[in-house]
Amino acid sequence: MQDKVKIGYRTYVIKEDGIADKSENWGDIIHKTGEIHIEESLSLQHKQEILLHEIIHGIGAICMNDELIEKQISSLAYAFAMVIRDNPQMFMDIIKGLK
Numbered sequence: 001m002q003d004k005v006k007i008g009y010r011t012y013v014i015k016e017d018g019i020a021d022k023s024e025n026w027g028d029i030i031h032k033t034g035e036i037h038i039e040e041s042l043s044l045q046h047k048q049e050i051l052l053h054e055i056i057h058g059i060g061a062i063c064m065n066d067e068l069i070e071k072q073i074s075s076l077a078y079a080f081a082m083v084i085r086d087n088p089q090m091f092m093d094i095i096k097g098l099k
């Protein structure tokens, strides 16, 4: 899994350490320390989905004045995971185009 992600001006360190509260959350983003925690016992696919969810939390905090609510973040993460999964080459092309 990736070990860091840059969101705007912040670089978050990704830790698979099971620190997140498993009963409520499988992941967590802590803006104060610049860390994203992912539950270590999840499958790689589930970890990537949780990472995407936490990245959208970070985008919401940095670019949208933290105005997204949890339900919107979950819906966006689910939708992005679905579109990325179904169109991998398109995302590779977008990455090439953005450089």
Ligand SMILES: [Zn+2]
Pocket (backbone or CB within 6 Å): 053, 057, 070, 073
């Ligand atoms: Zn969340």
